[in-house]
Amino acid sequence: MHLSKSSIYGLRASILLTKMGGDKNYVTIRELSDELNIPFHFLTKILQELSKAEILESLRGPNGGVRLAKPPNRITLKDIVTSIDVKYDILNCPLGLPGCGEHSLCPLQQDWQNFKLKVERMISEVTLEDLSARSKNNDNDMYHRTHNHLNA
Amino acid sequence: MHLSKSSIYGLRASILLTKMGGDKNYVTIRELSDELNIPFHFLTKILQELSKAEILESLRGPNGGVRLAKPPNRITLKDIVTSIDVKYDILNCPLGLPGCGEHSLCPLQQDWQNFKLKVERMISEVTLEDLSARSKNNDNDMYHRTHNHLNA
DNA sequence: AAGTATTAAGACTATTATATCTTAATATAG
């Protein structure tokens, strides 16, 4: 599972957005970046990608910000990740041979494809609603660490 | 599973070495790098790491090269990867929160830790012997693609 | 209409990962 920091930040921001923006109000990127200890301009660029992908909506000017473009139960983890890391490879086999999955050349293939299917199913099924619900039940301070301590 | 190219190359070379070096002869790094389409000097540096970690033995001069330092059934996939990517994080959760695994803060934790355990077990149990045996049963041309086609 | 708050966009810089090049050390062969 090789996610760029952009994807990780995008996911965290989307989850927080889901938790904060139950209503139709826009949340400023500044709020998100402060809360999550993500560099503001960096997060801005990431969320622009999500807006282009029509996962978020944005509005400029006072009272502007970003918000989800559709109900959180219709946005999956995979939607977000694939919008940001266009060419990511979920759970790449350690040997990364050509034709992986098609031909049976890799000595790890059997084990690996098994894992891979499960992970792929998970990320394409879990929605922002699920994630925000689960994290509400947990310590709400989950995001409030300093940037340096995040093991991204 | 975020492996560097160094680790992937190190794994591929170790497997090939196992297949070629059943006896006690040294195999030159040039042979390995040609066969695997890995830049020679790059592979040299990677194998130096494995030598320092006492997974390989090396010898300079004519008839020199590298060979396994112990029987292939005593070298695991994990041995190799951890020698090269000293600070790798096997199957990092997409959210990558602090204290992952210790505290229950992450909404994906339950699913993810489950995968992670299985993958960790696999890489710490599978040995070079296993890998080379399995790949012998497969198409022996598995490594003979051009570098550009490898989806590392 | 003017001023302000905000995202959009793109240029720029910094850091890390990947790859190459050069020289040194060492072992063998003749």
Next chain:
DNA sequence: CTATATTAAGATATAATAGTCTTAATACTT
């Protein structure tokens, strides 16, 4: 002892990722 084949080590170069800065566009408020 000399020439040669090879790994060791480190300096340099290139590419990819991460992060910063500046300016433009837009929408609200007064």
